[in-house]
Amino acid sequence: MSTVSWSGRLFDWFNYIFLTFLMVLTMYPLLHVAFASLSDASELMKHSGMLWKPLGFSVDAYANVFRNPMIASGYTNTLIILVGGLALNIVLTSFGAYALSRRSLRYRKQIMLFFVFTMFFSGGLIPFYFAVMNLGLGNSLLALIVPTAVNTFNLIIMRTAFDAIPESLEESAKIDGANDFVILFRIILPLSLPVVAVILLYYGVSHWNAWFNASIFLQDRAKYPLQLVLREILLQGEASAMAEGAATEDVAMLSATLKYATIMVATVPILLVYPLLQRYFVKGALIGAVKG
C-alpha cells in the first residue's frame, strides 16, 4: 500500500467517514426508539433533541405493552397466520414448482404462462375484495391465508431450483415404482433445503408484514394480526391527540413511552433472528435477482 497516491488516500478517508456516517444514520432512529422506550416518561416529555442513552430508567412502558390484551392477541393471530399460511404456501408452491419442472408435462409452458400472466395484470382491488368476500372469507383469518397461498415469483424461484436437479436422480426411483409425490417429498425437497428455507423466509416476511388485507377483511378486533394492532397504536392512536395536548397529563406521559415500547416489542424478535437468517436472505435476494 506504499504506492497509494495522496488523492487515493484522501478518497479512502472520505469513504470511511461517509460510510461511518451512514451507519450512524441507519442505526440512530432504531437506537432512539430503544432509548426512548426505556426512559422515564416524565423526563422524556421534558427532553428535546437527540438521545444517546435512556433518560432515567423505567420499564413501565413495557409492563403496559405486555398488559395490553391487543398486543397478546395480535401476536397470537400473527402466529396462527404464519403457521397456517406457511404450511399452505410451501405445499402448494412445491407442488406447482415440481410439476412445472417436469419435462414430461406437455403443456408446462402454457400452464406457466397462465400463472405468470397474473403477475402483470390484475383485476384490481375491488373485484379482488368481492372475490374473497363472496367465498365467505370475510372477517376470518382464512382471508389472510388462502388468497396469498401462492406467490408467482416464489413459484418461479422454486421451479428454477428444481429445474437444476438432474433428472437421472429420479430415474431409479421411478423404476422402483415411486410416484411423483414420493419423488417430490423423498428426493427433490431434501435436495433443495436451501431454496425451501429461502421460500419460507420470503413467505414468512410477507405474512409478518401484512396488514392491508387484514384491514379490509376483518371487522372483529380480536382477530387483528399484530401489524394491524400496531397501526392502531402507532398511526391512528393517541399519538395525534397527544400532540395537540388534548389528553390529560398522565395519559399523554404514558403514551409517550408506550409507542416506543410497542415498536420494540414488535421489532426486536425479528431483529434477533435476523443475524441467524441473513445468509438465507442474501441467498434469496440473489436467486430472485437472477430470475427477476
Place this chain on the structure above:
Amino acid sequence: MKAMGRVLFDVRKNKYLYVMLLPLFVYYVLFHYQPMYGAMIAFKDFSPRLGIIGSPWAGFGHFMDFFQGAYFWRTIRNTFMISFYDLIFGFPAPIVLALLLNEIRVQIFKRTVQTLTYLPHFISLVVICGMIKDFTSSNGIINDIIAFFGGERHSLLLEPSLFRTIYVSTDIWQHIGWGTIIYLAALTGIDPERYEAAKIDGAGRWKQMLHITIPGILPTITVLLILNLGRMMNLGFEKIILLYSPGVYETADVISSYVYRVGLQDFNYSFSSAVGLFNSAIGFILVISSNWLSRKLNDTSLW
C-alpha cells in the same frame, strides 16, 4: 376434438402432476382470474344486491367520469412524480453505496456496514411508518433539531410540499443497504486480471472504477432499471395510505390510493374498479414495453 384427446392423454400420463397442479389452478382462478372477470363491474353500475351479472351496464361512463374528474391529473401526476423521484434518487443510491463498499479493503468494516444497513429492510412497514410519523411530528426529533437551529416547529407530514421527500428519503433509508446485495454480487464477477492489467497501464482507482467496475455492473443496472420502469404503477400504495392525510392529498394521493379510498371507504365500487382497471392496463403496457426494451438492449427478458 383431436386437441382435446391430446390434453386428456397428457393428463392420464401425468396424473399425479395434474393432481398437484389442481389446487394451484383453483387458487389462480379464484383469486386472480375471477377478479379479472369481476373487473367487468367497471363497465356497470354495480350493486352487491344485484350481483355482477344482474347490475345494469354503464359502458365507459365511469372511465369518462374519471378522465374528466377533478382528481384525474392529480393522481396521475402524483403517481408519476413519486415514481420519478424514486427512480432519480432511490435507484442510484444502492449503486453508489456498492461502489463505495467495493473500495473498502478492511473486510470487517465492510461487513459491519453491510450488516447494519441491511437491518431496516426487516422492520415492518407499519412500524417504519409509525417511526416516521413520530419523528416528523411537531415535537419529534427532527423538529427538535430544526428548533435547535432556530427554525420553526411544524408537523412535517402535514406539509404537502414535503410528502414526496419524506416518502422517497425514508424508502432510501430503509432499502439502500439491501439494494447493494445484487450489485456487490455482480462486482465479484469481474475478472481481477482486468484490474491488474489496468494498473500496469497506469490507471488509478478512479479510472479503474470508471472503465472496469461500472461497465462490469452495467448489465445488472440496465436490467434493474428496466424492471423498475415496468413496476411504476404498482408503487407502494400501502406506505402512502399509512402516511397520508386529507391535508396532503394534493401531493400524496396516487391512483392506487384513490382506488382504495373511493372503493372501500366511499363504496363507489364501479367507479373505483374503472380507475383500478385503468391503472392495471397502464401497468401492463409498461411491463410489456420495458420487457421489450430489455430484450432489445440486453438480450435479457422476463419471458
